[in-house]
Amino acid sequence: MNLTRKRWRTLIACCFINLCLGSIYVWSVFAASMAEFLSTRNGVALTTADLAIVYTIANSVGPITMITGGSFNDKFGPKKVILTGGLMVGIGMIASGFATSVGALIVTYGLIFGLGLGMTYGTAVSTCMKFFPDKRGLIGGITTAIYGLGSVILPPIVTEIVAVTDAAAAFKIVGVAFLIIICGCSFFMEQCPADFVPDGWTPPAVAAGNKAENKNWKEMLKTPVFYVMLLLFTCGAFSGMMVISQASAVAANMVGMTAIMASTAVSVLAVFNAAGRILAGLLSDRIGRINTLSVASVLGIIGLLLLYMTGQGGYATFYIGIAGIGLSFGSFMGVYPGFTADQFGAKNNSVNYGIMFIGLAGAGYFGPSAMRKIYMAEETYHGAFLVACAFAAAGLALTFVYRFFAKKKA
Template sequence: MKKLKLKNRWLIAASAVGIHISIGSVYAYSVMTNPVGKILNVDEGTIKWAFKIAILLLGLSAAFMGTWVEKVGPGRSGTVAGIFYGSGILGSGLAVQLGSLPLFLFCYGFIGGIGLGIGYITPVSTLVKWFPDRRGLATGMAIMGFGFAALIFGPFMQILFEKVGVAKAFYILGTIYLIVILLSSSYIERPPQGYVPEGFSLAESKTVQKDIAYIDAKTALKTKRFYYIWIMMFINITCGIAIIAAASPMTQEKLGYTALQAAGIVGLIGVFNGVGRLLWSSLSDYLGRSNTYILFFALQVPAYYFLPQISIEVAFLIILFMVITIYGGGFSTLPAFLGDLFGTKQLGAIHGLVLTAWALAGVAGPSIYDFVKEQTGSLTTTLQVFSGLFVIAFIVSLFMKRNINALKKELSASES
């Protein structure tokens, strides 16, 4: 019997990047806020609801569709994601053309948001299975694409708005996203059962350890470690989103930057967000995933506490960009960590459930920041509140480490 030729796993990874770069364009939403708001005759706060709905639907669809994604495979789920996201953007163009705010909220927020959620989790478990030797690197590459997308599509959107108009720009963008996601989905597939890269042996590997479980999503929900990682992600995202939202006014207040200079810092935040996704997830292959998260929180407790008290420009920016890399790194290290904790049986479904933390943190982060800042009038006090949240995350990460060590001992005893 003729042996089937394996697909190139690096092209599988490139396909995953194609999906994530397309859906990650949602991070460039601020570019369209004013142009769309003017056409629909609504203020900035109203038009931002489309983005809020999209992120909420990302978390919810990732959670509720995760089991289905695992069942049908990445090719089919990626195709569905492309159809939803592409249709959502095309429909947004129609909404702009018709001057309909409800249609815009529905197309961009609900339809596009469902595409976001399905597309975000589609490549994850597949990449982990193709790269048992480099889980962190593989998932980091894909999720880095999500972080970098705004740098690519933000300027491109602005050019299109100026050259062809807002409605036509949405039609062009929707078509591009649809084509890229469908082409990427046509190549991506799971590896054969029991696949290992040539020359790799788990038994001989010094950096890769055996998964401590191989369970489904329903069973994962009954474990302590699921809730540990959920709390850790919720806090990391809540605090990260808050500081991203506050970056422009904070640099103007503390460093005396002009609005234009502050906008430049916001652009650099996008770079460090993307770089952190690849950097930290790759390092986690060597440091160990639980140690990486412990390090995340150990660094951010003092960073958030002292940042608003620093007036030296270089020191301030180094700390700011460091915490942004950790924000991105938390996302990209997560899929590999979940693979370590629960195995790859229903990794996409478990990942989707944890991403509900993102949906809630997207509301909680800016809300906590605005409330504390308004009540105290102090940026220092506000960021110290977030520093306190990181103390909780640090303690939870130590509980996670202890739980993992106990499970490894049990696993070792049962095999001996």
């Protein structure tokens, strides 16, 4: 089969893989039931807050295997790497169904599942990036959007399984399903040739008479623009990671929504998050990555200011605010795989993007932590929105710093 056609099969396999990996966003569904299960079993009262460390670790360890998995991907190809990562994801979830303590969950879900997720996600996205040099923004948007859509599609399914059985059984059932799907899809992942050019497309750099420069991770770390991009990723993703972590609580405590309305708000945030990934990816192919990220930063600032102005009963400002934050966060997630490949070359993007992903991990740690600490100190979320607004404004400023370095390089 022609590689230009075969790449679409690779993209479809990647989408199924990323849909399974998006299950990390379903943690809150597992956590509530698992806290009750462990409390009953061990005779010690536990809440979802006591299990939050499990989710934090699962989110934080991903860059480790994104980097190592990227290196293995370059050496052994995506089939073997995704097969290994899929086994870790499935086994981690299945083992979580046998966990009898928070410590055990940290090992099974936080470490095994989290490391497997990072390895699989990074390899799948980077492989698609290499196959679609003509549509990097759009493909980055699609692959990351499917990952984000896991937070919309999977919660009702997992909720039903938990209701019929319990959290422990749900972990086992979902783990088996994901193991089969991810490992099965791994056999449809192809290694992209280094010199691959889709039929009918001429690389812009080649057309201009310049050879595109591929930097390895060591060379990338020596460039000032890498650190600008890393900080921009952290600042741009800060508000999204912060709000996603407490969206339901914000809707209930700050706006006065019922549990059902709060869950709807979470879905709205997830939909705009996914939409932002695709729309921004497509837009970035037309107006450029950094211009798209500038727009995303402005959307984030507007969304955060609207949330800051929201009070009890302020449904309209709340929904518009979380929509803006969802679009902003989704834009950064959708644009950055292609942005990294554009800047440092597609050849080593598996490793390079894994390192760049540390910026997101930083936002994933500091964003939710800041929100939690501010709420504990002030008993309101409003101060957290101002802090996030400052980060978004810093991100906007960094887009101009990036332009300075890009112009200097040119």
